[in-house]
Amino acid sequence: MWGKKKVDGFWKVEVKNLQHNHEPSSDMSGHPSCRRFSKEEIQHVREMSKAGIPPRQILASLRQGNPNLQAISRTIYNAKEKIRKENLMGRTAIQALFDEFVETGFVYDIEHDDKGHLTHLFFAHPFSIMITKSYSTIFVMDCTYKTNRYKMPLLEIIGVSSFNTSFYSCFVAMQKEEESDYIWALERFKKLLGVGKNPSVIVTDRELALMNAIEIVFPSTTNLLCVWHIEKNILSKCKKYFVEKEAWETFILSWTNLIKSTDEITFFEGWKLLEVDQKVQPLVLNYLENTWLPFKEKFIYAWTDKHLHFGNHNSSRAEGAHSMLKTYLQVSTGDFHEVKQKICLAIEIQYQEIKARLESERLRIPHGFRIPLFQKLISHVSVYALGQIFKQHELASRDGPLPCCKGHFQSSMGLPCAHMIREMRTLELVYIHPQWRIDSRSFSCIDGTLEDEDAQIRPLLNKVEGKYQGMSLSQKEDTRRKLSQLINGSSSLIHEPKVSSHKGRPTNSKKKKRQLYKA
Secondary structure: OEEEEOOOOOEEEEOOOOOOOOOOOOOHHHOHHHHOOOHHHHHHHHHHHHOOOOHHHHHHHHHHHOOOOOOOHHHHHHHHHHHHHHHHOOOOHHHHHHHHHHHHOOEEEEEEOOOOEEEEEEEEOHHHHHHHHHOOOEEEEEEEOOOOOOOOOEEEEEEEOOOOOEEEEEEEEEOOOOHHHHHHHHHHHHHHHOOOOOOOEEEEOOOHHHHHHHHHHOOOOEEEEOHHHHHHHHHHHHHHHOOOHHHHHHHHHHHHHHHOOOOHHHHHHHHHHHHHOOOOOHHHHHHHHHHOHHHHHHOOHHHHOOOOOOOOOOOHHHHHHHHHHHHHHOOOOOOHHHHHHHHHHHHHHHHHHHHHHHHHHHHOOOHHHOOHHHOOOOOOEOHHHHHHHHHHHHHHHOOOOOOOOOOHHHHHHOOOOHHHHHOOOOOOHHHOOHHHEOOOOOOOOOOOOOHHHHHHHHHHHHHHHHHHHOOOHHHHHHHHHHHHHHHHOOOOOOEOOOOOOOOOOOOOHHHOOOOOOOO
């Protein structure tokens, strides 16, 4: 059939050939019209997509309700794309993202280049803000990749709860990972915490740009390095210099013992033994001296255990958070609007779990902890903290003198050590750091997100109102015009970020040859 629209608006249709070019269909599933969803099925797809369920599972669920369903995976993808466009309502993904930030109470900030392309995006969920303000002592920071279509690194800031579980504090998408980018991110995070609420410890890997930024933005905060990343780095850099397997195993055992040195004297004695060990290659010693020895205070236990890190010697929390996030994202090709929606799912589940556990531990305490020593701690301190104290109680209960107390357990965990417990019959709450308290903690409301900045606008508005009364008619008219422009004026149009390259995994990382040892 051939058709053409005429000038008067009517169509001229001419039948060229009435013969079919194929046999009649024996199965109608090949026709798209037979694969359409009903209104109820579309609503089902909408709800399951919002819950983060993968398309194949959505299709399986629909087929359980309708065994005669002809839809295929492509039908689900098409339906999801149609739903996404409906949700945007003619807006760009960036515009929809900012609108939802305002509507749902997110704290966010942006940075763009001279052409309007987004270069930095900081955002924090309202639930994350409440938890972050409650647990603001220690954070783990690390970047993850392959989370968005723009290939921008995503800095995750992870906090630690009373139950020793992790939670997402905030996220920062950055175009680069330079010192200025990290400073921008940490300054926004500092405003989120509030005035005078600097963390005690921030754990990172050896990202020098991030370490420098922490020193600038949080000068009073201790920056610790991840022991696991250090061991992996030494494995990749030093193992090649050892010909014999036994020599490598002896070296790595000595290095591990150095990391776990209980005091500074023990560390330096162990280092001297490492220097005189004939099996250790000079190139290995030179690498350790230049790369890791200058940072010994940031990862050797003899120094790190003087700081309140709650047992966090590595950034494994961040690695676990990366993995959890990507299970929600499912793909690495979503825009920031889609990424934000998936992140919301993860945060809302975290929030409910922390709230439920908080109430549960106030009501239920393991029977083994109902001892006279814990009489004043029950229902006031988390079960995890009670478990750590109980281990110290068992040490204190042993016969004989205890090892010399260096105060590391109390200073790093914020809990009484075995030496203190041996002198007490009942522990007082004053010896427990607020991190582990569950009795006075509440997440029911946000007591001001950025209190200092929000409080500054009210006095200014009051001054404007008072000054307005004494203005002349022309001044009042000019003031109203300026205020109207400020309120009704449209903000500058922000474009999607440019697609950039990031570190990620090396292209040939999986082809790395195994190290062979001589017999």
